Structure formats: structure tokens, C-alpha cells
Amino acid sequence: MKGVSFLMTVAILALASSFVSAYDPSPLQDFCVAINDIKSGVFVNGKFCKDPAQVTANDFSFSGLNIPGNTGNKVGSNVTLVNVDKLPGLNTLGISLARLDFTPYGLNPPHTHPRGTELFVVIEGTFLVGFVTSNPNKLFTKVLNKGDVFVFPIGLIHFQFNIGETIGLAFAGLSSQNPGVITIANAVFGSVPPINPDVLIKAFQLDKNVVEYLQKAFTPK
Structure with missing residues (x-):
């Protein structure tokens, strides 16, 4: 019995330890506006928190997504990301936003977001989009038109290709304040x-x- 009791104690302690170290997806305060000054902040979720007494409405605001991004590059696309680095009020809230501009036949090359699922909303254009699962690498692909929505699961390789003869515009919501991006060809080569x-x-x-x-x-x- 003593042996069983000891094993039960070890199991309970291990379980408690796993709960303590588990990720808490929800903030435990109203907000935690990011600040780079470590002397006047508290470290939470990868950023220091601004003193709530010093927070203003500007910390929760960003302007400029009405302006098209520069698509004068080899792939004919541009992503304007609004993450915690551009909008400090996003810190600990687990969300970010992006504007995606495309030339006719512009491409957002195969890439992944290691920390976020992406919800893609077509505003203008016709897009061929898709993502590839982990092994055995099945492709899910679809043609999207204005008003259509498509979701790319976290961490999976995906792409967006404007197959129309007009410019393309889309917005994307991501389930991370800093989703990150790994463009496959750039990373490998x-x-x-x-x-x-x-x-x-x-x-x-x-x-x-x-x-x-x-x-x-x-x-x-």
C-alpha cells in the first residue's frame, strides 16, 4: 500500500506541475500595453507592460490600412501587418491584422505562421488559395471571390494567388499578437x-x- 500511495503522490504532483506550467491563452488583466522601457514596465507574455496610469487611447489605435502597400516586387504582393510592434495595445490579447495587396497575378508565396491561424477575407479580386497538411501533405485549395472567407490553420504552409486581371485586396485576422512568418523559399534558399x-x-x-x-x-x- 505504501508503494501505491507513493506512486499516487508522485502522479498528483506531476499533474499539478503540468497545470502550473500550462499556457494560459487568456490575459488576466484588462490590457497590457507593450512598452520597451524595462524600467517602467512589468514583463508579461514577451513584452513589458506600460503603467496603466500612463495608457492613452492612442495605445489602442493604428492608422494607415487605407493605404495600398507597395507591390513593386518580384511576386507582386505586399503584406501590411498590424501586430503588437505597431499597435502596443494588442499585447497579451492574442490577435493581429494584416492588409494584403496584389497586382494582377500577384502571389503571396507559400509560407507559414508558426504562432497563428489566419482568417483571409477577399475584398477585391479572384484568388486561388490553399494550404498543405502535415504528412502525408494533402492540399486543400479553393478559388475565392469578393466577400469569400478562407481559414489557414496555424503552422501549415499556405499561399494566396490573385488569378484575376485586376488588382487584389484582402484583409486577414491572425490569432496571435505576433504570429510570425516563414516564407518557405526564402527560409530554405x-x-x-x-x-x-x-x-x-x-x-x-x-x-x-x-x-x-x-x-x-x-x-x-
Whole structure:
């Protein structure tokens, strides 16, 4: 019996420990406006909290999403993200917003958000969108028109492609104050320092010259 009692005690303590270390998805205060001054803040959820007595309405406001982003790049798209770094009042609230602008046939290349699910809303344009599941990598894809909504689950590779002959506009809500983004081609072929070419040659079954070309094309200038 003593042995059983001891095991029960260990199990209860382990369970209690797991509850203590579990992530709390909800803030435990009305707000925690982010501040960079560590001398006048309290550290919570990756940002320091501004003294509530010093908080103003401006901490909860952002202007500029009415302005189209610069799509003059190789892929013909631009993402204007409003996360906790641009809107301090988002800190601990678990949400952010983005405006996505596209040229005709502009593409938001395959990418992931490691910390957030994305809800994509089409305002103008016709989009081919999709995401790929974890192994065995099934593709879910659909053509969206004005007013349509599509959700990309957290962490999965996804894309948005404006297949129309007019400019495209969409807004996206993300379930994180700082969802992050990993653009697949840039991460694989443009990392700094670069991934050993032999790794990429074997992983993608490509010729060495092709790998070297891709690394040169995607490495930041």
C-alpha cells in the first residue's frame, strides 16, 4: 500500500506541475500595453507592460490600412501587418491584422505562421488559395471571390494567388499578437548563413548548379 500511495503522490504532483506550467491563452488583466522601457514596465507574455496610469487611447489605435502597400516586387504582393510592434495595445490579447495587396497575378508565396491561424477575407479580386497538411501533405485549395472567407490553420504552409486581371485586396485576422512568418523559399534558399548546398541537393534532388542559382537568387542583398 505504501508503494501505491507513493506512486499516487508522485502522479498528483506531476499533474499539478503540468497545470502550473500550462499556457494560459487568456490575459488576466484588462490590457497590457507593450512598452520597451524595462524600467517602467512589468514583463508579461514577451513584452513589458506600460503603467496603466500612463495608457492613452492612442495605445489602442493604428492608422494607415487605407493605404495600398507597395507591390513593386518580384511576386507582386505586399503584406501590411498590424501586430503588437505597431499597435502596443494588442499585447497579451492574442490577435493581429494584416492588409494584403496584389497586382494582377500577384502571389503571396507559400509560407507559414508558426504562432497563428489566419482568417483571409477577399475584398477585391479572384484568388486561388490553399494550404498543405502535415504528412502525408494533402492540399486543400479553393478559388475565392469578393466577400469569400478562407481559414489557414496555424503552422501549415499556405499561399494566396490573385488569378484575376485586376488588382487584389484582402484583409486577414491572425490569432496571435505576433504570429510570425516563414516564407518557405526564402527560409530554405536564403538563410544567413546559407544551408550547406549538399543538404539542399539531396533534400530536393536538384543539380548543384540549380541549388547555387536558387541560393544566389534568394539570399538577401
